[in-house]
């Protein structure tokens with residue numbers, strides 16, 4: 077039986093294999109393992125793609141978030157507002173600084189952070205708000221920034237939204253955003269990698285220093301930092317894949333539109349809720365997340381997986397219901413939209429190379445199994 081993975085990394089690799097081998101040879105010949113020409117070139121190219129003045133390549137997306145938060149002035153004891161419906165790393169980056177994650181609910185339709193709830197959660201100790209551009213579409217970071225008091229910065233979690241925009245604004249423009257190049261992301265490395273993008277030069281310099289032991293030059297340490305650098309081999313991979321990212325995102329949009337069509341039946345008879353795109357969004361479909369009945373979700377995932385279909389759940393527990401963040405003291409019922417979504421969501425296979433026939437098989441299997 078042919079498998080349909082959630083993300084087909086083999087198909088993605090086949091498109092760039094030659095280019096990557098040639099690039100690896102360049103790096104090996106130069107022994108430019110950390111930093112170097114490939115990294116600088118990638119940073120220039122990604123900044124241009126992202127529509128920001130600066131890009132700093134770092135070791136992974138969680139570090140990128142931590143660095144963006146630190147460079148925005150977040151320190152020990154500060155509060156940072158973020159959505160309960162996100163990947164755990166958003167809260168983890170805040171916790172590692174010694175700051176306190178303040179969780180808010182998501183909107184019931186798009187499942188993005190509720191901006192009114194975020195504004196209400198802001199207090200005297202709040203230093204930053206982290207809108208998460210979940211599943212490939214942007215939360216309204218621009219409007220949020222305009223409405224926040226001046227002591228609070230917006231730090232965008234753009235790990236899932238490479239190439240997305242909202243009302244013409246891209247993540248990080250006019251502010252700061254962190255992204256991840258984990259292999260399964262829209263732009264994926266062959267290992268861990270991430271980046272911080274910003275329009276502000278001083279902030280970019282600070283991120284670069286913090287990520288390199290606090291040094292602006294070798295053995296000159298102005299601030300206490302740590303080590304989170306992008307390596308040359310990953311930059312080769314990222315450059316080759318970045319050149320195809322716009323095309324890949326367009327293919328994801330086409331595949332999402334095809335799912336919308338194929339799922340029209342179960343949507344109209346109320347058995348399934350399709351993903352909702354907020355107005356003004358250019359969605360890049362990192363994930364195609366539908367919602368089904370909470371009593372049947374786990375069984376559906378099991379049935380699809382048994383048929384070789386890589387359906388997943390992103391994510392089965394909102395941040396406040398994970399043991400790691402139980403000390404925040406929230407119980408079930410406090411963030412009902414995030415909780416309900418976590419019980420009902422189901423991610424369908426989606427990647428640029430997915431075929432119409434594969435999507436038909438996914439939908440046939442899903443509709444057969446739906447109550």
Ligand SMILES: *Cc1c(COP(=O)(O)O)cnc(C)c1O
Pocket residue numbers: 136137138139162163165166208233235236255256257258268269270
């Ligand atoms: C992937 C991801 C991260 C973390 O990135 P890593 O590179 O895995 O550290 C953070 N936030 C969100 C929303 C993510 O999807």
